[in-house]
Amino acid sequence: MNRKTKILIVEDEMIIAANISLLLTNLGYEVTGILSKGEEALVHIEQNQPDILLLDITLKGNIDGIETAQIMQKTFDIPIIYLTANADEINFNRAKTTHPYAFISKPFKKLDLERAIELTINRVISENGQGTTATDKTDPFILSDSIFVRHLEKMVRVDIKDILYIEAERNYCRIYSKIKEYLLVMTLKDLDEKLPQKHFIRVHRSFIVNLSQIDEVATSHIVIAKKAIPVSKSLKEELLNRLQTI
Template sequence: MEREVRILIVEDDMIIAANISLQLGNLGYEVTGIVTRGEEAILHVRENPPDILLLDINLKGSLNGIETAKAIQTFKDIPVIFLTANTDEATFASAKKTRPKAFITKPFNKLNLQRTVELVADQIWVQEHPVRHSFLDLEVLGDRIFIRYNGKMEKVLLDDILYMEADRNYCTVVTENGNFVLSCTLKTMQERLPNSSFMRVHRSYVVNLSKLDVIADDHLEINRKAIPLSKANRDFLFKRIQAI
């Protein structure tokens, strides 16, 4: 199970901050704190560093959001998402120098917040789970597969596979411990694995049925990753789930 992404909210409007905190909590993120001043944010990051900084550009006090981001970056590299009511070019150019991961323009809605934070959280996950490339064959044996990597066959338990994603003539196998990019199509990979556990839910995705967290009409979720569910596969999936 993946650990929760930890987020520090730096916002001097407490009504907005409380609303953001509630929404992030409902989405499964851990809010490490809400602070209203840049100086407090710097101290908080030193003592309890989060994974993401959700940082208002127009903070009151001696440090605005951009200056706060610069000060934090002198001692800690943390992805920044700026909150701003200003859309002028000068503010954007100044904030851009701190290399933020994203901007959220006020007023924003729940979906905008959810998608922006999810994109940044996904980048963090990728950094923590480096992709390993394999351009040779693989062997399937009972409850595991062996992928040739760095001159040796590396074991991957089928139960550790979350899902597989197509990328033209390649296939990315996403596991709980890392990713493998294989030089075979998703169709070929699907044919090699037991259909009792794995199912194609979209032209670009095969999922491990035992890893499903959410099933909606048009998508699935595994470890907070949204996976599209095609209409052609939806009814069959529901039948499979009922049978299980």
């Protein structure tokens, strides 16, 4: 998935909504809109369907957030994260009938929202058939500045700037970052097609590298973090051209 995750914010307190929008944008998500009424949200969803709906239960219009979700779900299957300052049992039980992916009480911490969205993305990936076992094919979930990869039965975020290189191991790929290594159950060819091309280039049948991490370029290899990585003759010209343009 090469595009950003699209999130619609439906929140009647504009200061809170603006702060959420700034936070999500800084995390690499695309905010498709900030709306204060459920009726407006339903129209927006028809025209520009988001990947995730961040929905306050208390809204300014004639329908509240839960009613908005119920109407939306007749046509669309969009993951819902509820926000609410009124977390009483009646509203919580009403909200449960729409099967939300998360429920966040206001005021909330920035980390709570960030983790709720990451867990929602993880669940969507799992429900789309990308399982959690070592034998299942697990695609990375790619944002503008990071990728989510499965590690120890969960999806973890790896900043693109921290990735050094990726090495093929038969039908697996091993991502080497500044901090850890991550094993993906997919071929290097498939991963190459998904990674943002402005950051990465394939230099050998067994290696993809992060252009910004190259320390040295020699005749038949490059060096990244003291690791000598072979460069195929057929790919070296493209590598040199790319290095001249970044």
